[in-house]
Amino acid sequence: MADDSDIEAIEASGLLDGLEGVPRAERAELIEWLLGEGFTVEHIRSEFAPMLMPAGRVVGDDGVYISARQICENTGIDLELLEAFQRALGLPRIDDPDAPVHLRADAEAAARARVFVDAGFTREQVIAVARVLGQGMAQTSEVMRQVVLEAVIEPGATELQIAKAYGELVQHVSPLLGPMAEDVLRLQLRHGLETEAVSVAERAAGKLPGAREVTVCFADLVGFTRLGEAVPPEELESLANRLSAIARDVAAPPVHFIKTIGDAVMFVSTEPAALLRAALELPGAAEKNDLPQLRVGLAAGNAVRRAGDWFGSPVNLASRVTAVARPGAVLVAESVQGAIGADDDFTWSFAGARHLKGISGEVKLFRARKAGEE
Amino acid sequence: MAADVDIEALGLLDGLEGDARQERAELIAWLLDRGFDLDHIRKSVAAPLVLAATRVFGDDGDYVSAREICESTGIDLELLQRIHSAIGLPRIQDPDAVVFLRADGEVAAQAKVILDLGIDPEDAVAVMRVMIESLGHAAAMMREAALKTMLRPGTSEIEIAEASEAMSIRAAPTIGRMMEDLLRLQLRRSFETEAVTAAERAAGRLPGARQVTVCFADLAGFTRLGEALPPEELERVANRLAELAHDVSSAPVRFVKSIGDAVMLVCSDPGPLIDAVLDLSDAAAADDLPRLRIGVASGCAVSRAGDWFGSPVNVASRVTAVAQPGTVLTAESTRDAIGNACNYEWSSMGARHLKGVTGDVKLFRVRRTATA
Numbered sequence: 001m002a003d004d005s006d007i008e009a010i011e012a013s014g015l016l017d018g019l020e021g022v023p024r025a026e027r028a029e030l031i032e033w034l035l036g037e038g039f040t041v042e043h044i045r046s047e048f049a050p051m052l053m054p055a056g057r058v059v060g061d062d063g064v065y066i067s068a069r070q071i072c073e074n075t076g077i078d079l080e081l082l083e084a085f086q087r088a089l090g091l092p093r094i095d096d097p098d099a100p101v102h103l104r105a106d107a108e109a110a111a112r113a114r115v116f117v118d119a120g121f122t123r124e125q126v127i128a129v130a131r132v133l134g135q136g137m138a139q140t141s142e143v144m145r146q147v148v149l150e151a152v153i154e155p156g157a158t159e160l161q162i163a164k165a166y167g168e169l170v171q172h173v174s175p176l177l178g179p180m181a182e183d184v185l186r187l188q189l190r191h192g193l194e195t196e197a198v199s200v201a202e203r204a205a206g207k208l209p210g211a212r213e214v215t216v217c218f219a220d221l222v223g224f225t226r227l228g229e230a231v232p233p234e235e236l237e238s239l240a241n242r243l244s245a246i247a248r249d250v251a252a253p254p255v256h257f258i259k260t261i262g263d264a265v266m267f268v269s270t271e272p273a274a275l276l277r278a279a280l281e282l283p284g285a286a287e288k289n290d291l292p293q294l295r296v297g298l299a300a301g302n303a304v305r306r307a308g309d310w311f312g313s314p315v316n317l318a319s320r321v322t323a324v325a326r327p328g329a330v331l332v333a334e335s336v337q338g339a340i341g342a343d344d345d346f347t348w349s350f351a352g353a354r355h356l357k358g359i360s361g362e363v364k365l366f367r368a369r370k371a372g373e374e
Numbered sequence: 375m376a377a378d379v380d381i382e383a384l385g386l387l388d389g390l391e392g393d394a395r396q397e398r399a400e401l402i403a404w405l406l407d408r409g410f411d412l413d414h415i416r417k418s419v420a421a422p423l424v425l426a427a428t429r430v431f432g433d434d435g436d437y438v439s440a441r442e443i444c445e446s447t448g449i450d451l452e453l454l455q456r457i458h459s460a461i462g463l464p465r466i467q468d469p470d471a472v473v474f475l476r477a478d479g480e481v482a483a484q485a486k487v488i489l490d491l492g493i494d495p496e497d498a499v500a501v502m503r504v505m506i507e508s509l510g511h512a513a514a515m516m517r518e519a520a521l522k523t524m525l526r527p528g529t530s531e532i533e534i535a536e537a538s539e540a541m542s543i544r545a546a547p548t549i550g551r552m553m554e555d556l557l558r559l560q561l562r563r564s565f566e567t568e569a570v571t572a573a574e575r576a577a578g579r580l581p582g583a584r585q586v587t588v589c590f591a592d593l594a595g596f597t598r599l600g601e602a603l604p605p606e607e608l609e610r611v612a613n614r615l616a617e618l619a620h621d622v623s624s625a626p627v628r629f630v631k632s633i634g635d636a637v638m639l640v641c642s643d644p645g646p647l648i649d650a651v652l653d654l655s656d657a658a659a660a661d662d663l664p665r666l667r668i669g670v671a672s673g674c675a676v677s678r679a680g681d682w683f684g685s686p687v688n689v690a691s692r693v694t695a696v697a698q699p700g701t702v703l704t705a706e707s708t709r710d711a712i713g714n715a716c717n718y719e720w721s722s723m724g725a726r727h728l729k730g731v732t733g734d735v736k737l738f739r740v741r742r743t744a745t746a
Contacts, residue, residue, distance in 0.1 A: 059558045087621065089559065103562070109555035115548045116519070119541055125519040128613070131620060132515045133556055135631070136508030139681075141560035143504040146678070147488075147497040172491060177561075178554030180484045184505045185553050186431040187461065187481050188513030211605040225688040225730025233583040233676035233684030240683060248459045259507070261633050262687060304605035309511070311612060312605030315634060316597040358597025 006032055013041045015050075030159040039063075051159045054167030058174050060105035068097040068107075075111035084127050085110040089134035140181070148173065211302040215272040215336055216310065216318040217279050219247070219296045222327040224263035227292065239263075239291060246285045250278040258310065264322070268310050272300055272339040276332065276346060280370050283328050297322030298368075300335040320356040321365065334364040347371050384412060386422070398422070401531040411435065423531055426539035430546050432477030440469040443479035447486045453495060457485045460503040583674040587644040587708055588682065588690040589651050591619065591658075591668045594699035596635035599664065611635075611663060618657045622650045630682060636694070640682055644672055644711040648718065651702050652742055659700070669694030670740075671705035692728040693737065706736040719743050 010016065010031050016024050027050070034044055034053060043063040044050050053061070072079050079097055086102075089110055094101055116126040152165040221227075221243060228236055240263060247265035251257035255278045258266040269275035279296050286294045299321055303312030317333055325331035337348060347369050353362040381387065381399050390398050401422055405415055410425060414435030418425055425433065444451055455466050463478060481502075488498040524537040593599075593615055600608055612635055619637040623629040627650045630638040641647035651668050658666045671693055675684030689705055697703035709720060719741045725734035 056562055059561045061562050089556070105555070106559050106562070109552075109559040112548070112552040112555055115545060115552060116516075119520065119545055120523040121519045122523075125522070129512065129515050129519055131617070133509075133512040134560070135629075136505075136512045137553075137556045137560040139508045140501070140505045141557060142677070143501050145561065147493055147501055148491075150497065151491070151493050169491060176484075176487050177557050178550055180487070181505070181509070181553035181557045182550035183477075183481050183484055184461075184502075185509045185513055185549065187478055188506065188510045189431045189517065190428045190433045190475070190477070223730065225692060225728075226732070228685045228688040229731055233674055237676055237678050237683035240681075241678075252465055260681075262681075262683075262691070302605055304609055305514070309632075309634070311609035311634070313600040316600040319634075320597065356597075358595065359601060360598075 006035075010035075013045075015041065015044060026159045030163055033160055033163070051163045052166065054163055055170040058167065058170045059177075061103060062105070064104040065100045066102055066104050066107060067100045068094065068102060070100075071102065071107040071111060075108075075114060077111060077114055077117070081117070081123070081126075082110060084123075085113045085130050088113075088127050088130035137181075144173075211304045211312060212270065213300065214268050214270055214303050214310070214314065215275045215298055215300040215339065216303065216314045217267040217269075217275055217296065217298045218318050218322040219243075219265050219267075219279070219282050219294045220322050221263040221286075221291065222293045222295055224292070242289050242291055243286070243294075246282065246289060246291070250281045250285060252278075266310075268303070268305075272298075272336050273343055273345070276330070276336065276340060276368055279330050280346075280368065283330065293327035295322050295325040295327055296330040297325050297332070298330070298336045299333040300339050317356070317359060317363070320359065321363070324354060324356070324365070326367075330368045332366050332368050334366065337364075337366045337368075345371055347373075384416070386412075386415065397531045401535060404532050404535065423535055424538055426535050427542040430539065430542035432480075433475060434477070436476040437472045438474055438476050438479055439472045440466045440474060442472075443474060443482055444469075446479070447483040449482065449486050449489070453485075453499075454482055456495075456499050457482050457502055460499050461506040583676045583684060584642070585672065585711075586640050586642050586675050586682070586686060587647045587670060587672040587711065588675065588686045589639045589647055589668060589670045590636050590690050590694040591615070591639075591651060591654055591666045592636040592694050592697075593664045594667050595664055614661060614663055615658065615666075618654055618661065618663075622653045622657065638682075638687075640675075640677075644670075644708050645715060648702070648704070648708075648712065648740060652740070655700065655702060665699035667694050667697040667699055668702040669697050669704075670702065670708045672707040672711045689728065689731060689735065692731060693735070696726060696728070696737070698739075702740050704738050704740050706738070709736075709738045709740075717743050 007028065010028050013031075015031055016027055019027050030050060031044060034050060035041070037054065039053055039057075040063070044053065046063075047053055047056075068079060068082060072082055091102075091106060091110065113126060113130045116129055121129065148169055149166065152162060152169055154161070157165075221239060224236070224239075227239070240260060243263070243265055244260040247257050247260070247267070251267055254271045255267055255269045255275050258268055267275060267278065276298060279298060282296055283294050286292070297318050297320075299314040299317035301312060301314035301317065303310045303314050314335070317335075321331050321333050331351060340346065348366045349369075351365040351367045353364045355361075356363050381402050386402055387395050387398055402415065405422060405425060406412070408426060410429070415422055415425060417435070417437070418428070418433055429435075440451065440454060444454055449457075451466070451469055458466060461481060463474070485498050485502050488501055489495060520538065520541055521534075524534055524541070593611065596608075596611075599611070603611075612632065615635070615637055616632040619632070619639065620629050623639055626643055627639055627641045627646050630640050632638075639647060639650060641650075648670065651670065655666055655668060658664075669690050669692070671686040671689035673684060673686035673689070675682045675686050686707065689707075693703050693705050703723065712718065720738045721741075723737040723739050725736045728735050
């Protein structure tokens with residue numbers, strides 16, 4: 001139990017300013033406990049969400065701050081590169097290199113990017129890798145935080161109860177974070193897929209896998225914007241989630257699921273027939289899963305894979321073809337129809353030649369069906 | 375010695391001719407010398423060229439069946455199937471077929487660790503999926519950068535295999551620590567930006583929808599550019615946009631993602647977001663990028679796994695599509711959310727019908743107030 005002098009001290013600290021009634025009492029209870037746990041008033045004051053402090057401490061927020069210059073001295077990287085890393089990782093930009101405002105643990109993490117410098121990566125490469133890693137970890141931490149919070153949050157829980165339960169769960173998770181992230185990255189490094197097949201020509205040229213002939217497919221939920229005006233955001237999220245589950249389901253090598261983009265999913269394959277076969281599964285799968293109808297579009301051409309995404313004319317073209325597909329239909333550009341040629345699995349109907357935005361000339365379009373289906 | 379094995383007869387050289395065939399035969403002989411067995415070379419998903427490097431990361435030729443993974447981790451076959459699909463491993467056709475790398479099975483064990491914390495299987499699969507997806511991009515980037523450092527005109531396959539193995543051995547011990555540090559860093563940051571409100575605690579559920587402002591910035595004429603430029607060049611342009619967008623996004627503005635020729639930013643506060651996108655527009659112009667179409671809308675959206683869903687996301691995307699290249703166009707919702715802040719100048723662009731949005735949406739072009 002708190003005695004009166006504790007409560008007075010908390011009141012006097014200003015940490016309860018702006019709070020009234022029950023929230024004020026709850027916050028006072030939380031702060032008293034935090035002080036007992038060894039957090040200082042100053043540290044609490046600097047936090048946006050005192051309730052999450054115990055969990056934050058577990059993952060390295062110990063309230064120790066150092067300056068950019070100190071980090072450079074400790075790790076041997078130059079100031080300019082450190083700043084570039086910090087920006088790439090999404091850390092705030094600090095103008096004064098001597099201001100002790102960087103959490104020590106954050107600084108150490110940024111300095112780890114040094115391993116890439118030592119490996120001989122160029123400055124641009126190091127920064128690009130740091131950016132993608134930072135973004136990947138941000139998404140991961142976001143979903144982890146949500147999942148862990150969902151697990152501890154109970155109707156009517158007080159701030160103190162959440163702080164304790166969350167802190168405890170994070171304490172359990174904490175030792176697992178490193179091995180988990182490492183295992184997943186290793187898995188991804190192992191599964192280099194076909195990008196790795198550095199060809200003789202590429203080696204002769206002394207540069208990396210360039211553009212290759214691929215087929216690209218997008219599938220788009222029809223009426224998603226309209227739906228977004230009518231249903232709550234959570235409902236939209238669940239639709240998009242189910243779409244991405246279906247997409248992963250129909251994609252098996254050599255068809256690769258690339259990503260979800262809001263209400264659309266993207267696939268790429270070096271084998272057009274395999275991709276079309278997967279694409280033709282999508283409309284039925286959507287119906288079975290109570291999703292709105294899908295528009296599906298495919299195009300083939302030269303594209304380049306970078307950082308898990310694809311760039312090139314077939315990507316843009318497939319997206320335009322998708323936009324003009326009828327709900328429930330799979331529409332392909334003539335490049336795809338030509339690449340597949342005669343195949344007993346499919347029937348084609350000519351869907352006209354159309355002008356597509358940004359594409360010069362007209363593109364002949366074909367609707368594809370599974371053989372034997374009307 | 376490799377000379378004992380008839381490499382030609384093994385099908386490992388199929389489709390290769392002349393010098394390429396010769397080099398590959400030398401590479402296979404080199405791999406055999408280094409203790410790789412033929413079965414491993416044939417079975418691996420990795421190209422022979424990078425097999426030595428991927429062995430460092432666990433592609434060691436040790437295969438297990440799905441049933442063995444289930445037994446050693448204690449997860450059932452159905453869940454394993456879902457985890458496999460989440461992490462992009464091939465579907466389990468025959469649970470007793472010995473076709474999965476033991477190291478890949480260990481990733482499934484990580485999912486079990488999450489489940490054991492009392493977390494819903496659905497959520498555990500979601501965590502794995504997001505990790506796999508986002509780290510997949512990072513891994514692709516790292517491999518590309520690493521290969522670039524070792525490619526010189528005329529490098530032989532063996533030279534690349536050797537160099538990539540050496541680099542992997544050097545990087546492997548550090549990578550674990552780095553992953554852990556980076557994940558912890560982002561976890562700390564996620565605590566900063568999102569508290570749990572009293573209302574959410576009362577309801578016993580997590581941050582639901584909240585008021586945010588969403589922006590897309592799109593490279594004008596990217597499709598046309600795609601017809602004229604080689605894909606590598608196109609990628610460079612898109613990458614430059616992502617870089618600039620990162621640069622202008624500092625808290626509270628969050629860079630959400632890049633999507634081909636576009637980037638998406640979100641902020642709970644409309645003012646800083648408008649400032650950021652005006653900066654972005656200027657930066658693109660200064661950088662010789664194609665002009666940007668920028669569209670902004672505000673409203674209720676929900677954040678899940680690092681992405682955002684809700685009406686302002688869709689509306690911002692529609693507004694972007696009708697913005698004039700080089701301008702920042704906002705929906706009325708954002709204009710209202712900003713109110714009378716004097717650092718902006720608004721010009722009404724009329725009311726437009728946007729696809730999928732009922733009624734007309736009033737649109738405003740926003741500029742910085744000219745400094746007197």
